[in-house]
Amino acid sequence: MTQRDPVCGMDIAPESAAAERKHMGQTFYFCSQSCVEQFDREPHSYVMTSTTTGFNPERSLARIELPVSDLPLVRPALELEKTLNALEGVDQVTVNAGAGLLRLDYDPLKVNIARMAAAVRASGYTVEGVQTRLGIENLRCASCVKFIEDELKSTPGVLTASVNIATQEATVDYLPQSTTLADLKHAIETWGYKPRPAASESPVDKQEEAHALEYSKLMRKFWFAAVISVVVMITAYYQVVPILRDLNMDSLRWLWGMTALFTLPVMFWSGSDFFTGAWAAFKHRSANMNTLIALGTGAAWLYSTFAILFPSVFPEGTSEPFFDVVAVVIALVVLGQALELRAKGQSSSAIKKLLGLQAKTARVIRNGKEIDLPVEEVLVGDVIQVRPGEKVPVDGVIVEGSSAVDESMLTGESLPASKKMGDEVIGATINKTGAFKFRTTKVGKDTALAQIVKMVQDAQNSKAPIARLADTVSGYFVPIVMILAVWTFVLWFVIGPQPQLVYALVTSVTVLIIACPCALGLATPMSLMVGIGKGAENGILIRSGEALQTARNIQIVVLDKTGTITKGKPELTDVVLGDHVVVDEDELLRLSSSVEKVSEHPLAQAILEGAQTRKLELSEVKDFEAIPGHGVSASVDNKRILIGNLKLMNRENIALGSLEERSKSFADDGKTPMFIAVDGNAAGIIAVADTVKEDSSEAIKALQSMGIEVVMITGDNRRTAEAIARKVGITRVLAEVLPEDKANNVHLLQADSTGKSSAGNKKVAMVGDGINDAPALAQADVGLAIGTGTDVAIEASDITLIKGSLKGVVTAIEISRATMTNIYQNLFGAFIYNTLGVPIAMGLLFPFFGILLSPMIAGAAMAFSSVTVVGNANRLRGFKPKFSAK
Numbered sequence: 001m002t003q004r005d006p007v008c009g010m011d012i013a014p015e016s017a018a019a020e021r022k023h024m025g026q027t028f029y030f031c032s033q034s035c036v037e038q039f040d041r042e043p044h045s046y047v048m049t050s051t052t053t054g055f056n057p058e059r060s061l062a063r064i065e066l067p068v069s070d071l072p073l074v075r076p077a078l079e080l081e082k083t084l085n086a087l088e089g090v091d092q093v094t095v096n097a098g099a100g101l102l103r104l105d106y107d108p109l110k111v112n113i114a115r116m117a118a119a120v121r122a123s124g125y126t127v128e129g130v131q132t133r134l135g136i137e138n139l140r141c142a143s144c145v146k147f148i149e150d151e152l153k154s155t156p157g158v159l160t161a162s163v164n165i166a167t168q169e170a171t172v173d174y175l176p177q178s179t180t181l182a183d184l185k186h187a188i189e190t191w192g193y194k195p196r197p198a199a200s201e202s203p204v205d206k207q208e209e210a211h212a213l214e215y216s217k218l219m220r221k222f223w224f225a226a227v228i229s230v231v232v233m234i235t236a237y238y239q240v241v242p243i244l245r246d247l248n249m250d251s252l253r254w255l256w257g258m259t260a261l262f263t264l265p266v267m268f269w270s271g272s273d274f275f276t277g278a279w280a281a282f283k284h285r286s287a288n289m290n291t292l293i294a295l296g297t298g299a300a301w302l303y304s305t306f307a308i309l310f311p312s313v314f315p316e317g318t319s320e321p322f323f324d325v326v327a328v329v330i331a332l333v334v335l336g337q338a339l340e341l342r343a344k345g346q347s348s349s350a351i352k353k354l355l356g357l358q359a360k361t362a363r364v365i366r367n368g369k370e371i372d373l374p375v376e377e378v379l380v381g382d383v384i385q386v387r388p389g390e391k392v393p394v395d396g397v398i399v400e401g402s403s404a405v406d407e408s409m410l411t412g413e414s415l416p417a418s419k420k421m422g423d424e425v426i427g428a429t430i431n432k433t434g435a436f437k438f439r440t441t442k443v444g445k446d447t448a449l450a451q452i453v454k455m456v457q458d459a460q461n462s463k464a465p466i467a468r469l470a471d472t473v474s475g476y477f478v479p480i481v482m483i484l485a486v487w488t489f490v491l492w493f494v495i496g497p498q499p500q501l502v503y504a505l506v507t508s509v510t511v512l513i514i515a516c517p518c519a520l521g522l523a524t525p526m527s528l529m530v531g532i533g534k535g536a537e538n539g540i541l542i543r544s545g546e547a548l549q550t551a552r553n554i555q556i557v558v559l560d561k562t563g564t565i566t567k568g569k570p571e572l573t574d575v576v577l578g579d580h581v582v583v584d585e586d587e588l589l590r591l592s593s594s595v596e597k598v599s600e601h602p603l604a605q606a607i608l609e610g611a612q613t614r615k616l617e618l619s620e621v622k623d624f625e626a627i628p629g630h631g632v633s634a635s636v637d638n639k640r641i642l643i644g645n646l647k648l649m650n651r652e653n654i655a656l657g658s659l660e661e662r663s664k665s666f667a668d669d670g671k672t673p674m675f676i677a678v679d680g681n682a683a684g685i686i687a688v689a690d691t692v693k694e695d696s697s698e699a700i701k702a703l704q705s706m707g708i709e710v711v712m713i714t715g716d717n718r719r720t721a722e723a724i725a726r727k728v729g730i731t732r733v734l735a736e737v738l739p740e741d742k743a744n745n746v747h748l749l750q751a752d753s754t755g756k757s758s759a760g761n762k763k764v765a766m767v768g769d770g771i772n773d774a775p776a777l778a779q780a781d782v783g784l785a786i787g788t789g790t791d792v793a794i795e796a797s798d799i800t801l802i803k804g805s806l807k808g809v810v811t812a813i814e815i816s817r818a819t820m821t822n823i824y825q826n827l828f829g830a831f832i833y834n835t836l837g838v839p840i841a842m843g844l845l846f847p848f849f850g851i852l853l854s855p856m857i858a859g860a861a862m863a864f865s866s867v868t869v870v871g872n873a874n875r876l877r878g879f880k881p882k883f884s885a886k
Contacts (some may be wrong), residue, residue, distance in 0.1 A: 003028075022156070022183075040190070061091050061105045062156075064113055064178065067128040068120060084125035087111050087119055114160050115151035117173075127174040127444045129159045132181065133198035136188055138214075138273050139168045139576045140337055142474040142521020143288035144191060147281070151187045155179055165518075166525035169198050171458070192280025211341070225270040225331035225517045229324070236324035256308045259323045263301060271297065271330040287478040289517050293333060295482070296512035296855070300325045322506070322855075329513055329859035336863025340494040340522075340870050357428040358449060362393035365437070375443075386431045394427040394443045401436030404601045405429050415567055455541050455800075459532045464545030466823060467524035474517040481515040481838065488842045496843075503843075506855060510841040514858035518834060519865040523826035525871035530821030534879050539787075539802040547798035551782050551816035553763045556749055557809060558701055558734075558776070560768040561714035561721065561741075564730060564786055564806070565700075566690040568769065570603050572610030573671055574687035579657040582683040590616040592686055595634045595641050597623050603672060606688045618759035631674070642677040649675050649682070656682050670723030697728045699806035702882060704729070706813065712747060712796055713737055713776075739772035743779040750781070767801075767809055784809055811881040818879050826869045833865050 004011055010031045014020070017029035019036045030036045077095050077750040080102075084093045091108025094103040104116055117127045118418055136148070145163045152161035152170060158446015163170045172184055199210055234256050238244040247255070268275065274297070277290030304321030362378045363370050363385045370385055375393045378384070383399065386392055392405065404416035407429045416432045419425060425438050427447045444450065485508045492504035519861025528545045535542045542548050562568050575585045583591065593611035596604035598621050611618065624634040630651065642652060644664070649656055654677045656663075663673040663685055671689040675682065700710050713734040714721045721735035734745055752762045766773070766780035777797045778784030785797035786804045801808035841858055845851040 005029065005031045005035055007038050007640055015794075028846075031751075048697070062108045063103065063105050063123050064116075064156075064174070064175075065099055066102040066104065066113075066117065066120065066159075068125050069100055069128050070126055071095060071100055071102070072885075077123075080120065080125060083119050083123045084116060087116065088117065108156075112154050112158075113156065113175075113178075114158055115284065117159035127159050127173075128302055130176050131171065131173050132184070134170045134172065134181075134184060134188065135196040135198045136163070136168050136170060137194040137196050139163075139165055140340070140518065141165075141277060141289040142517045142519075143478050144193070144277070144281075144290075145521055146472065146475045147284065147286060147288065148188055148191050148193070151190060152184060155183055155187050158184070164522050164525050166529045166689065167199075192277050196604075215338055215341050218334055218341060221270040222334045224339055224403070225266045225327055225334060228262050228266050229327040229331050231262060232324045232327045235259045236321070253308045253311070256321050256323070257302070260301070260305050260308065260321070263323045263326045266327045266330055267297060267301065270334055274330070287482060289478065291478060291511045292481060295485075296509045297326045297329055299505070299512075300509050302854070322509075323339065325509065325855040325859075328856045332856070332859040332863045336867055339864075339867045357391075357534040359391035359393040359428065363387075364392075366822055377441060378443050380440055383437055385435070385437050385438060386425075386432060387435050388433055390431050392425045392427055392429045392431060392438075394440050395447045396425055396438040396440040396442075398423050398425060398436050398438045401434055403434030403436050404432045406432055452536065452541060452802075455543060456532060456536045459528075459542050459544055459548075464524055464528060464549040464823075466549060466820075466827075467528070467545060469656045470524055470827065474521045477515070477517040477520065477834075481511065484838060484842065485509075485511040492843065503852075507841065507843050507852070510853050510855045510858045511838060512838045513855055514841040514853070514862050515834060519830035519869045520827070522869045522873075523830050524823050526870050527819050527826060527876060530873050530876040531815055531822070534819075534876060535627060535799075535812065535815050538811050538815070538881060539806075540808050540815065541787075541800040541802065542812070542815075543798050543800075547782055548675075548819055550763065550814050551765070551799070551813050552820040554708060554765045554813055555762045555780060556709045556711060556764045558711045558713050558746060558749065558764060558766045558780070559700075559730075559806070560766075560773050560776075561712055561716060561724060562690060563769040563804075564767050565696045565712065565724060566692050568690065570606040570672075570688045571691050572606050573689050573691065574666065574689070575684065576611075576659070576662055577684040578659055578682040580681065581676050582681050585684075586614060588617060588676060588678075588684050589614065589686065589745075590618065591636050591639065591641050591678065592643055592674075594618040594621055595624070595632060595643055596638045597621070599626070599632055601632075603674070603688045607686060615681055630850075640679050643674055643686075645675065649677065652677065652680070654680065654682050659685055667719065668723055670720045670727075692724065692727055693805065696710065696806050699810050700728050700730060702810045703813075706810070708813070711749065713742060715739065741776070742768075742773065743775035746776045746779045750779075765809070765813075767806070769804070814881050818876060822873060822876050826872055829872070830865065830869060837861060 003014055003017075005032065006028050006301065012029055014029050014030050018032050019030045021028045021030070021036065021039060028039065030039065068668075071080075077097070081093045081095065084090050084104065087106075089107040090104060091107065092103075096103065098715055102120065106116065117129075120127050129273075134533040138146075139148075142165060145165050145886075148170065149161050149163045152158055152163075152172055155174075157175040159173040159175065161170060161172045169248040170188065172183075174184065188195045234241055235244070235252075238247070238252060238255075244252075244255070271293070274290045274293040277288060277296035281291055283290045300322045304323050304326075307321055311542050359375055361372050362375050362382075364373050364378060365371075365383045365385060378394055384393060384396065386403075388403075398419055398421050400421065402418070402420040406416045406423060407426065419436065425436075425439075426449070427442075428449045442448070445454070488511050489504045489508035492507050493500050496503045524545075527549065531548060532542050532545075535548075542551075559565050572589075575589050577583075577585060584728075589607070589611050593608050593616065596607045597618060619636050622635040624632065626632050627644065627648060630648035631642065633640065633642050635641070642654070646656075646660070654675075656675065659675065659682055663675070666673040666687045668683070673685050673687045676684050676686060703710050709732065710730050711732045711734060712721065712725050712728075712730045715737055718733070718735040718737060721733050725731070725733045737745055746766055747762055749764045763781045764785060765782040767784045767786070768774075768777055768778045769786035773785075776784060782799060783797040784799045784801060787800050787802040799812050801812070837858075841853050843852055845853075851855060
């Protein structure tokens with residue numbers, strides 16, 4: 001069966017086709033490379049007119065099946081269907097919850113898959129795709145970011161795409177059954193850029209090698225252009241050069257002809273990226289930063305060449321060339337790119353520090369022998385020997401020996417943690433004292449360090465909402481500048497002084513060269529890269545640029561009590577003797593612990609640990625009896641011991657004296673008091689409580705000093721909750737809240753239903769650690785999970801605090817505020833530069849002061865405006881938190 005070439009109409013057999021393309025769910029065959037290239041330029045126009053490729057022109061709809069993992073089985077997803085049907089271009093939505101599929105019939109000319117996937121996510125569902133990162137070689141043009149993003153998003157099967165100019169990488173989520181990596185790479189290539197493996201997924205030494213290679217390549221281009229520039233400048237200012245000033249005009253024209261040839265390699269080698277980028281944009285009927293530089297330098301070269309070849313065509317005094325503009329501008333812009341690249345390398349130092357922590361080798365025990373292997377060759381299940389002073393190479397569980405391990409790289413805790421058999425050890429931590437063997441459980445990309453690095457890289461490649469605004473502005477910026485350049489030429493040519501043509505050319509070229517969308521495009525991603533890296537250095541993992549931006553405006557921080565404000569584990573707090581001393585404190589605790597060692601009560605472990613701390617020897621227990629709702633009784637060392645509440649003491653007619661009042665005092669402080677009677681006499685009280693973390697009070701005070709309201713939420717009774725709140729300085733308490741109601745309470749705080757403010761819509765952060773906190777973390781504007789908590793809570797959060805300290809919350813907000821201030825400074829500087837620079841380049845100062853900006857100064861200003869933005873972002877590297885999260 002033959003198919004028709006959609007471009008030329010020739011009938012061809014599929015097996016003999018020169019090429020094929022897949023577009024909008026259809027396959028097209030071509031007779032020649034020429035037809036393929038025409039199709040690639042405007043595929044939609046050929047799809048609409050094709051009648052023999054299986055595409056129905058009367059039904060211009062495509063169909064896609066999106067895998068959605070959490071479609072409801074019981075009730076219909078009406079809200080999701082409504083949202084999708086509201087999109088222009090969506091014709092029909094079919095939900096198959098059993099198969100986890102969402103079938104969409106849509107018009108690809110009106111809506112793309114990325115927009116539909118975004119609508120699904122906005123409705124609270126998860127579209128399952130594969131994520132990949134692609135490097136983009138020599139991506140330095142801010143305007144191109146949006147063009148490449150849009151091109152990737154329009155590729156069939158792409159769910160979402162984000163391009164980051166700071167990392168020169170594209171992060172793409174796509175459906176592998178609908179598109180391939182080759183299609184994604186082709187989308188990048190259509191804009192004149194070469195895709196490469198993502199540098200962030202390479203080892204540190206490879207990244208640094210590639211970085212150094214690119215930097216040296218740019219510097220070679222600069223030095224070449226700089227040397228030619230010196231030669232060209234001498235011929236341009238021949239009036240002040242001995243010998244040259246004595247030459248006649250014919251000789252000078254021959255000399256200028258040679259400089260025209262000298263500047264060609266400057267344009268097409270040193271400045272090759274500008275011209276290839278401009279050509280790629282032209283093929284897409286658009287313009288970018290490369291267009292401005294290529295137009296400006298190209299126009300100057302063509303004018304100059306024409307002037308020396310045909311001087312009689314030009315008015316007198318206007319036929320001198322501007323080759324110096326061509327060479328010097330390209331040299332300065334390339335130098336700016338090289339300096340910008342070097343500054344970017346400093347910006348990513350946080351990732352390099354994290355990757356540098358990884359051990360290079362591991363001492364693996366195989367067949368009873370110790371062998372040193374590269375860490376990449378370690379397998380799950382291997383047994384590894386670690387000696388004092390060595391790094392733990394990967395994650396695992398100790399099977400022999402014990403030691404103290406420095407985990408400061410992970411938790412920020414300066415004191416080494418004790419490790420014994422059965423304890424978990426983390427790769428990149430440092431063994432201090434003892435030697436041990438451990439069995440590996442996670443290697444390669446599954447280790448805790450690798451996951452942290454991936455999370456930081458994902459965040460650095462993400463975009464804050466403010467970055468999308470800057471990208472949009474950059475997209476419109478270049479066409480506006482080109483229009484202004486044309487206006488400038490016309491105005492100077494019509495009403496300017498003599499020689500009008502020279503003034504018109506110089507001013508229009510200056511306008512093209514001085515405009516810098518790159519400063520706008522770099523303003524946000526550079527600061528985000530440094531800020532997120534700074535968070536990682538302080539034990540704070542920020543998942544996205546959006547979370548970082550939102551954290552700046554947090555007005556209320558909601559703290560879960562158990563495990564967040566408190567340690568989440570009951571501890572022995574008090575041992576109080578009765579009015580009539582029956583036994584001393586240690587004996588009272590020893591007898592109680594002896595009884596509790598056979599008890600299943602949740603507070604028993606706290607009493608036992610208290611006795612172990614005091615190194616008390618426990619005795620055998622006889623006649624143990626649990627009395628439901630009251631306590632326990634038993635015999636220890638021939639003494640009858642009762643441990644329980646007031647009801648038990650009253651039942652046994654034991655006179656408590658002042659102990660009853662002391663018990664109420666303990667309860668008011670959030671502690672659980674337990675009466676102890678020995679042989680029918682009140683011996684004392686033991687109090688147990690989930691104690692407050694050492695630094696919780698300090699952190700809460702710091703949050704309040706930042707103008708943030710702190711609210712405590714807990715399922716505990718109000719009396720206990722308010723006792724804890726008093727200790728840490730919290731005045732607003734939400735007590736007796738069921739786990740399923742936590743998210744609703746966060747929602748009420750966001751709506752500000754308390755009546756404290758008429759504004760409403762407050763920005764609320766939730767801090768928690770348990771599975772029951774996950775819905776509230778997701779509901780909050782920013783969810784912060786304690787890193788010592790459950791995986792579910794961490795997964796639901798926007799920011800993870802690796803150590804379980806509330807100081808991390810303060811530091812996270814401080815980093816957010818410092819980063820956003822830095823971004824606003826960058827954006828302000830970029831806007832001011834362009835707002836003032838372009839009018840001055842147009843000649844605004846000439847009527848008043850007779851000053852006209854040189855294109856060479858414009859080139860220098862344009863080159864160094866980007867360097868200034870990157871340099872300002874690097875100032876964040878010196879950020880010091882109020883008190884370290886470590």
